[in-house]
Amino acid sequence: MKALVVYESMFGATQSAAEAIGDGLAPHGSVRVVEVGALAEESGGAVGEDVDLLVVGGPTHAFSMSRANTREDARKEGLPIISTGPGVREWLDGVRIPGGVAWAAFDTKVSTPPLPGAASKSITKELRKLGGRMAAKPMSFAVQGKAGGLLDGELERAKAWGDQLGRTAGT
Ligand SMILES: Cc1cc2nc3c(=O)[nH]c(=O)nc-3n(C[C@H](O)[C@H](O)[C@H](O)COP(=O)(O)O)c2cc1C
Structure with missing residues (x-):
């Protein structure tokens, strides 16, 4: 299985989650974790035809x-x-x-106070329009305020989610 994890991150929390997801995926095949701007510069943002699993994540801003x-x-x-x-x-x-391609979306967002909306849901809506198939429901990882980083335990949860994705999408 060849997996591509594309992320956007302002302060680093979504980047850390993306890397942890990549760690979880790693036993299931080849994995590349790349920042969206770097991918855009490198290849105009193209996703290779040989990618089997595409994981897309970003920070939740203004509910989306x-x-x-x-x-x-x-x-x-x-x-x-x-x-x-x-x-x-x-x-x-x-x-x-x-x-x-199988795909899945994730985001980071604050959990306290609980706010409606999540970037992963908006990403999922867009991915649906592009084709392929959903490998997992949208997933959120919780952060401490705007720039306080992931809450304790969330990196482990992100890795476990990546592992689960690899198991279900990796065959
Ligand atoms: C302009 C702005 C708007 C935000 N709006 C929301 C929001 O609507 N809901 C939410 O849960 N978090 C919101 N946040 C918190 C972000 O989700 C948090 O900054 C992000 O998860 C951190 O990820 P990053 O370090 O990868 O940028 C907002 C943050 C910023 C900077």
């Missing part, structure tokens, strides 16, 4: 995927920013995915 204005708000926190280019929303707007 980030937009240019929410990314601008994030920059105002004054912290180093990982995804400085286009986000997952823009990438999904232009990407084509292999016909038989």
